[in-house]
Amino acid sequence: xxxxxxxxxxxxxxxxxxxxxxxxxxxxxxxxxxxxxxxxxxxxxxxxxxxxxxxxxxxxxxxxxxxxxxxxxxxxxxxxxxxxxxxxxxxxxxxxxxxxxxxxxxxxxxxxxxxxxxxxxxxxxxxxxxxxxxxxxxxxxxxxxxxxxxxxxxxxxxxxxxxxxxxxxxxxxxxxxxxxxxxxxxxxxxxxxxxxxxxxxxxxxxxxxxxxxxxxxxxxxxxxxxxxxxxxxxxxxxxxxx
Amino acid sequence: xxxxxxxxxxxxxxxxxxxxxxxxxxxxxxxxxxxxxxxxxxxxxxxxxxxxxxxxxxxxxxxxxxxxxxxxxxxxxxxxxxxxxxxxxxxxxxxxxxxxxxxxxxxxxxxxxxxxxxxxxxxxxxxxxxxxxxxxxxxxxxxxxxxxxxxxxxxxxxxxxxxxxxxxxxxxxxxxxxxxxxxxxxxxxxxxxxxxxxxxxxxxxxxxxxxxxxxxxxxxxxxxxxxxxxxxxxxxxxxxxxxxxxxxxxxxxxxxxxxxxxxxxxxxxxxxxxxxxxxxxxxxxxxxxxxxxxxxxxxxxxxxxxxxxxxxxxxxxxxxxxxxxxxxxxxxxxxxxxxxxxxxxxxxxxxxxxxxxxxxxxxxxxxxxxxxxxxxxxxxxxxxxxxxxxxxxxxxxxxxxxxxxxxxxxxxxxxxxxxxxxxxxxxxxxx
Ligand SMILES: [Cu+2]
Numbered sequence: 001x002x003x004x005x006x007x008x009x010x011x012x013x014x015x016x017x018x019x020x021x022x023x024x025x026x027x028x029x030x031x032x033x034x035x036x037x038x039x040x041x042x043x044x045x046x047x048x049x050x051x052x053x054x055x056x057x058x059x060x061x062x063x064x065x066x067x068x069x070x071x072x073x074x075x076x077x078x079x080x081x082x083x084x085x086x087x088x089x090x091x092x093x094x095x096x097x098x099x100x101x102x103x104x105x106x107x108x109x110x111x112x113x114x115x116x117x118x119x120x121x122x123x124x125x126x127x128x129x130x131x132x133x134x135x136x137x138x139x140x141x142x143x144x145x146x147x148x149x150x151x152x153x154x155x156x157x158x159x160x161x162x163x164x165x166x167x168x169x170x171x172x173x174x175x176x177x178x179x180x181x182x183x184x185x186x187x188x189x190x191x192x193x194x195x196x197x198x199x200x201x202x203x204x205x206x207x208x209x210x211x212x213x214x215x216x217x218x219x220x221x222x223x224x225x226x227x228x229x230x231x232x233x234x235x236x237x238x239x240x241x242x
Numbered sequence: 243x244x245x246x247x248x249x250x251x252x253x254x255x256x257x258x259x260x261x262x263x264x265x266x267x268x269x270x271x272x273x274x275x276x277x278x279x280x281x282x283x284x285x286x287x288x289x290x291x292x293x294x295x296x297x298x299x300x301x302x303x304x305x306x307x308x309x310x311x312x313x314x315x316x317x318x319x320x321x322x323x324x325x326x327x328x329x330x331x332x333x334x335x336x337x338x339x340x341x342x343x344x345x346x347x348x349x350x351x352x353x354x355x356x357x358x359x360x361x362x363x364x365x366x367x368x369x370x371x372x373x374x375x376x377x378x379x380x381x382x383x384x385x386x387x388x389x390x391x392x393x394x395x396x397x398x399x400x401x402x403x404x405x406x407x408x409x410x411x412x413x414x415x416x417x418x419x420x421x422x423x424x425x426x427x428x429x430x431x432x433x434x435x436x437x438x439x440x441x442x443x444x445x446x447x448x449x450x451x452x453x454x455x456x457x458x459x460x461x462x463x464x465x466x467x468x469x470x471x472x473x474x475x476x477x478x479x480x481x482x483x484x485x486x487x488x489x490x491x492x493x494x495x496x497x498x499x500x501x502x503x504x505x506x507x508x509x510x511x512x513x514x515x516x517x518x519x520x521x522x523x524x525x526x527x528x529x530x531x532x533x534x535x536x537x538x539x540x541x542x543x544x545x546x547x548x549x550x551x552x553x554x555x556x557x558x559x560x561x562x563x564x565x566x567x568x569x570x571x572x573x574x575x576x577x578x579x580x581x582x583x584x585x586x587x588x589x590x591x592x593x594x595x596x597x598x599x600x601x602x603x604x605x606x607x608x609x610x611x612x613x614x615x616x617x618x619x620x621x622x623x624x625x626x627x628x629x630x631x632x633x634x635x636x637x638x639x640x641x642x643x644x645x646x647x648x649x650x651x652x653x654x655x656x657x658x659x660x661x662x663x664x665x666x667x668x669x670x671x672x673x
Binding site for chain 1: 319320346348352370371388391452480612615632
C-alpha cells in the first residue's frame with residue numbers, strides 16, 4: 001500500500017510542466033536519479049560510480065545547448081542521460097588492486113529524440129571538459145520511452161474521444177472521481193514496433209516513435225491497454241487488432 | 243471500446259513483495275578446514291602483494307589460485323566505486339566477493355568489476371559488466387509480443403525492510419544480503435564421525451515493476467566461486483483471455499482461459515578474467531551417444547558464434563595466462579540447462595540460440611531493441627563473423643508460463659536462470 005503511493009507520487013511529482021523546455025529536464029528528477037540527487041552529494045565520484053545529480057545536470061545542459069530552439073518548441077526532447085561505460089582500450093585493471101582502472105574519464109551519453117524527423121541523436125559528453133566529444137545520429141532506433149514521454153502518451157490517451165472517456169470511467173470507479181490529469185495514473189511505456197503478428201493500423205510505427213502504455217489505477221489495478229499504441233510522432237492513438 | 247469493463251482485469255492488492263529467502267545468515271557451522279590455516283595464508287598473501295609481478299601463476303599460496311597480482315608498488319588502492327555502490331563481502335568460509343553496482347536507466351541493475359577471492363587466495367577478476375539484456379514475452383496465440391526492457395531504472399521498486407531480509411538496502415532499490423544455501427559438502431570418514439559444512443551466498447538483487455509483472459533480478463555469488471543469475475516473475479498475471487487452445491482455465495469454472503506465454507530472459511556477461519585480454523571461449527561436447535564410450539570434444543570459438551544447448555554441452559571462458567596452483571588455467575563455466583528453449587518466427591531470430599558469443603562492442607547492450615544508433619539491433623545480428631579478442635556472452639533462458647489457479651494475486655514467483663561455476667580457479671576444494 002505504502003509502496004504504491006510512492007510510485008504514484010513519483011509519477012505525480014514531475015507533472016506540473018506539460019510542455020516546453022522544462023520537460024526535457026524531467027527525467028533527472030525521478031527514479032533512481034532522484035534518490036541519488038537527494039542523498040548525500042558525492043563530490044568526486046569514483047570511476048565506476050553512477051552519474052551524480054550534478055553530472056547529469058551538466059551533461060543535460062551541454063548536450064542540449066545546440067538543440068535549444070528545437071527543444072523549446074517541443075520537437076526535440078532529451079530523453080535521459082546514461083553513464084558512458086566503455087572500456088578504455090588500454091585499460092586492463094578492474095581498479096580494485098590499484099591497477100589502471102578504466103572509467104576514470106567520466107562520460108555521459110545524452111539521448112535526444114526529434115519527433116519531426118524521427119531521428120535519434122546520442123551525444124557523448126566529456127564531463128570534465130564539459131563538451132560533446134561524440135555524436136551519433138540515426139533513424140529507426142528507438143530507445144525506451146522516458147518518463148516525460150509516458151506522461152505525454154497518457155495525455156494523448158485521455159484526450160482520445162472514446163478511449164479517454166473509458167479511462168476516466170475506470171478511474172472514477174475505483175477513485176470515486178475522474179483523474180485530474182494524466183499524472184494521476186500509474187504509467188509504464190514500452191516501445192512498440194509493428195511486426196507481421198502485430199501491426200494493422202499501426203504500420204506507421206515502423207518509422208514513428210510509438211509506445212504501448214500500461215495504465216495502473218489507484219489500488220494497483222492495471223487496465224488492459226495492450227491493444228493501444230500511442231504514436232508520439234503523429235500525436236495519435238492506434239488500436240491494434242489481434 | 244477495447245479498453246473497458248470486458249477486458250479490464252481487477253486484481254487484488256499486490257502484497258508487499260515476498261522474496262524467497264530465509265532470514266539473514268546465522269553463525270554457520272564451518273566444517274573442518276584444509277590444512278593451511280588463515281594466518282599462514284595471510285602471510286603468503288602479503289608476500290605475493292609485495293613482489294607481485296614476479297609470479298605469473300606460480301603456486302604462490304599453496305592451496306589457492308596463484309593469479310597474477312597487479313602493480314606491487316602502489317599502497318592502499320582506491321576502490322573503483324565509492325561505498326554506496328560497492329559490495330565487499332567475505333562469506334563465512336573466507337571467500338570474498340567484491341563488485342560495484344549501478345542502476346542504469348535502460349538496463350536497470352548492472353553489476354561491474356566483479357572480483358572473487360577464494361579463501362586464503364589471491365583475487366581474480368571475473369566480470370567487467372553483467373546485466374539483464376532483455377525479457378521477451380511472446381504469447382502462445384501469436385500476440386502480443388512484449389520486449390519488457392524499457393527504461394528499467396525508472397521502474398525499480400523501492401524495497402521495504404521486509405523485502406531485504408537480513409540485508410542492507412542501497413539507495414532504496416538494491417538489496418545486498420547473505421543467505422545459506424545448504425550443504426557445501428557432507429562426507430563420512432571411516433570412523434563414522436564425518437565432515438560437513440554449510441555453504442552460503444552473497445545475494446544482490448533489485449525488483450522492477452514492468453506492467454503487471456514484478457521481476458526480481460537476482461545475482462547470487464557463492465562461497466565456492468559460483469555465480470547464479472536468475473529472474474523471478476511475480477506480481478500479477480496479465481489477465482489476457484484466450485481460447486482453450488492457447489490458455490488454461492483459471493478462477494471458478496472454465497470461462498476465463500488465461501493466455502499462455504513465454505518469458506525469454508537474456509543476460510549480457512562481459513567476462514574479463516584478470517583483464518580483457520586472454521579470454522577464450524570453449525565449447526565442450528561428449529560424443530558417443532548409444533555407445534559405451536564417451537569422448538570429450540573441445541571446440542575453441544575463435545569467431546563470433548551462436549550456439550544452442552545440448553544435454554551434456556557446456557561452455558567455459560578460460561584465460562590461459564592465469565593458472566591455479568596446479569598450473570591449470572582458470573576458467574568459468576556456463577551451464578544453461580533449465581531453459582524451455584523457445585524458438586520464435588524468422589523475424590525473431592534472436593530466439594533461435596541459447597548462447598551468443600560476440601566480440602566486445604560498447605554499443606551492444608541489449609539482446610533485442612538495442613537503443614544505440616549506428617549499432618545492430620539484436621544479438622543475432624551482433625554475431626557477424628568477427629574474430630573474438632574480448633568475448634562477451636549472451637545467455638538466453640526461457641520459461642513457458644501456463645497459468646495455474648495457484649497464480650492468483652499476488653502470483654507466486656517463478657524463477658529462471660543459469661549457473662556460472664568456477665573450473666580450476668582453485669587447485670582444491672574452495673572450503
Ligand atoms: Cu508469466
